[in-house]
Amino acid sequence: MKRIRVKEIFINKKEEHVTICAWVRTNRAQAQFGFLNVNDGSTLTSLQVIYDNNLSNFEEISKYRVGSSVMVEGDIKLTPEMKQPLELHATKVELLGDCPENYPIQPKRHTREFLREVAHLRPRTNLFNAVFRIRSVAAMAIHSYFQSHGYLYVHTPLITCADCEGSDQMFKITTLNMDKVEKGPDGKVDYSKDLFGKQAFITGSGQLHGETYAMAFGDIYTFGPTFRTENSNTKTHANEFWMIEPEMAFCDLEGLMDIEEEMLKYVIKYVLDNAKEEIDFCDQFVEKGLKEKLEKVLSSSFVRISHHDVVDILLKAPVKWEFKPSYEDDISKEHERYITEYFNGPVFIKDWPKDIKAYYMKVNPDNKTVAAVDLEVPQAGELMGGSQREENLDVLLKRMEEMHVSRKDIEWYLDTRRYGGCVHSGFGMGFERLIMYLTGVDNIRDVIPFPRTPKNCEY
C-alpha cells in the first residue's frame, strides 16, 4: 500500500485508511493502549497515533523509543471535539529503525547553543523545522517573484581571478600542495602550476557579472552563496551565506525602490500564505507579534528619506548617542534602530555621502552624494543595499582612480558603459538577514543549516 505524507492527511481531513512512515516524537503507553506522537517532516504538526492491545506486538510498540522510525497503518478518525482535528487508529505498527536512549533530541526544551552542537539533528526539533521550512518557502518566493516579473535567473561565477573586491576580503583557492608550494625567483608563489594558471578566489558578489547580463536581458537576478573572510563573531556575521542580487537596465533610483518594496511585500505575503503554521509557531515561541509586524508591512508604504534628513532627525532626537550622527558618515546600529522605530516600519535611506560608498554608484548632481539606498527594517536593520550605477564611463573611471580600484581586471565590466550603456540599478539582499526578519530568530547561526563562522567549520 502506498504511503501518504502526514501533511496530506491534515489537508484531506477525512476518515480514510492510510499507511505512514515517520519518526516517534513521544510514546505514552498505558496498560491497554498507548499514544505515539509521530512526525514525518512534511508538516510541523505531529500526528497522534492510538495503538491498543489488540495488536499482536502491543508490548513491543509500547517500548518504541523517541527518535525511532516507524511504519503505521490504520484508520483516520476525525476528532472535532479534541485539540487536534484527527488521529490515526493503528491496525499495524512496525519498527523501521531503532533509536538508542542516548539520542540527543529528547522531548524537552533544549537551548539553541546546545542544538548548534548537533546541527545535523536540530532540524528534528519544532523550532528548526519551522525556521528551515520558512527558509525554503522564502527562497521559492524570491524565485517566484522575479520569474513572474520577467527576470532572468543568472548563475554568476563564484570562482574569480579578479581581486577587485580586495583580495584580503576573499578566500584564496588553490589546487597546489600547500605544504610544498613552489615559489618563483621573487619569493612569491608560482601560480603557473595552479589549476587556473594564476591566483584565484571565491567571490563575495556577483554584481559586476550581473550587470553585464542586465545589459543583455534587461532584468536579471542572482541567488547563490557568497563568501566573506571577515573575522568577526557577531550574531549577524557568517563567512558563508546566500545573497540575491538583481540588476535592472533602464531603471533609476526611484524605480529601484519601487522594486525592492514590491518584492519584499510579495515575499512576505507568499510566506504568510505558504508557511502559515510555521509563522504561527515563530509568532508564539520566537517573536511575539511577528505575524502582526509582517502583516503591517503589506499595507504600509515605505518611507523614502535622504541620509541628510535622517541625520537631521538623529541630531534632534532626545537620545544620548554612542556614535554622534554625522552628515559625512555612515549611520550606526543604534541610529538604524531609532529611525525604524521613529517611522514605525521599513525606511529607505537614500543619497549617501559618496566617500563612504562604492565606486560604481551613480554620483548625484551635487557631486557630494551618490544615488545609493539602504532599506532598514525594524529589528533586523539593513535588509537591502543598492544603488543606481554610474553609467558614465569617464565619471566611473575617475571614481575608480579616487578609490584606488584597479581597472586591469575589469575592462570587461567597463564595456557595459562603452557599448550601449544606459541608466541602470541594482541591489543586494542577504538571504539570512531576510530569514531572521521573517522568523524573529536573532542569530544568523540559527537560520543557516550548517553555519560557518571563524574557528567554526564543523560537519
Place this chain on the structure above:
Amino acid sequence: MKRIRVKEIFINKKEEHVTICAWVRTNRAQAQFGFLNVNDGSTLTSLQVIYDNNLSNFEEISKYRVGSSVMVEGDIKLTPEMKQPLELHATKVELLGDCPENYPIQPKRHTREFLREVAHLRPRTNLFNAVFRIRSVAAMAIHSYFQSHGYLYVHTPLITCADCEGSDQMFKITTLNMDKVEKGPDGKVDYSKDLFGKQAFITGSGQLHGETYAMAFGDIYTFGPTFRTENSNTKTHANEFWMIEPEMAFCDLEGLMDIEEEMLKYVIKYVLDNAKEEIDFCDQFVEKGLKEKLEKVLSSSFVRISHHDVVDILLKAPVKWEFKPSYEDDISKEHERYITEYFNGPVFIKDWPKDIKAYYMKVNPDNKTVAAVDLEVPQAGELMGGSQREENLDVLLKRMEEMHVSRKDIEWYLDTRRYGGCVHSGFGMGFERLIMYLTGVDNIRDVIPFPRTPKNCEY
C-alpha cells in the same frame, strides 16, 4: 510615460501607444524612412521600429549604430499580412547610450569560440539569449517541481573541513598569506592561524548534509554550485557547475526511479511551455529535431534494466568496441550511446558492480552489486546518478573500511543510521548536463555564463 517591455507588446498584440527602451540590433536607413530592429532582452524576438523624416532628428537616428541603447515612443500597428505580427511606428526616438564601430557583436554569424572570448557580451546574441533563458526557466522548473511536491530546499554548506571526498579532488581555501605561509615543526602548514583554525575546502557535493535533512523533513533537495579540481579539457567538464541533489526518506530504488522520471518529464514540459520561442530557436539552429526529441520523452516510459543485462546486450551487439564491455566494469561513452539508441529513449541502468561505486550505496542481497542507478539519455549520456543509501550501520562501516574512507570526520553522518535510520535514496543531477540536453548545445562552456575550466578563469 511608463515604459513597457517588448515581450508584453507581443503578448498584448494590440494597437497601443507605448514607450520602450532597448538596444539596436540593426538600423537600415533610406532617404525618407528607416527601420530599427531593437531588442530589450525580455524576449528573443526583436521589435521592428519604423521611423521617418517627420521626426526632427531623422538624420541622427539614421546613423544610430548597432549596440546603442535607445528610447522609442510610438504606436503599435498590427501587421497580420507581414512576417512579424506587429511593428512600432515611432513618434520619438532618443539615443540613450552610444556604441562605437568596433563593437564586437555585429549582425553577422560569429563562431562560438569567438563568442567565448567575449563572454560578457555574448548574451546579446540570439543563441545565448535563448540558451540562458532556457537555463533560467529550467532552474525555475526544478524549484517548482520539488516545492509543489513538498520537498524542502536546503542550502548545504560549500565550505567544509571534512575531506571525505579525497582532498585532491577539492579546492583548498585559505585566508593565510600564500607567499608567507607559517609552518609547524613537522614542516607542514600551521592552519591554526587560518580563519577556521584548520584546513578547509570547497565541496563537490551536499549529499551527506542533505541526508541529515532528509531524516528530519522526509523529502529535501539542494540546488547550488559545486566544484571539482579535475584537470580535464573536454566538452562536458567544468571546474564550477551547478547541481541538484534530492534525498528522500522512506524511499527505495524503484521509488527513486519513479521520482527521477517524473521530475525530468515535469521539467521538460515546463520548459516547452515557458520557453517556447527559445526551444523553437534551438530546434532550428542548434539541434534539428530537438523539440520532437523532448516531446517524445513526455509520452515515453523509461526503460529500467540492470547493468548485467546491459552488458549482455553490448556483448551481443554487432559492434567492434573500443572498450570491451564487462560485468565488473563501468560502461564507457560508446556503450551509453549504443544503449540509448538501442532503446531509443532514456534508460535507467541499475544494480551496478559494488566495487566501482561509492561506499554509501545500498549493498544488494547478492553482495556483488549495489542498488545504484544511472539515467542515460540519448546524446547527452548520463544525466542523473543515484542510489538507495546503505541504511545498515554495520554494513556501511564495513564498506567504508573496504574503500578506505575515514570515519573520523563524518561521525555526524553516521548518526543518520544510529538514530531512527530508514530506507532512503537520493540522486544528483548536473544542471549543465540538463541544459545541454534541453538546448542541444554540445559544449558545457556554452551553457555556463562565465565558465571555469583549467587555465581559464577570465572575467
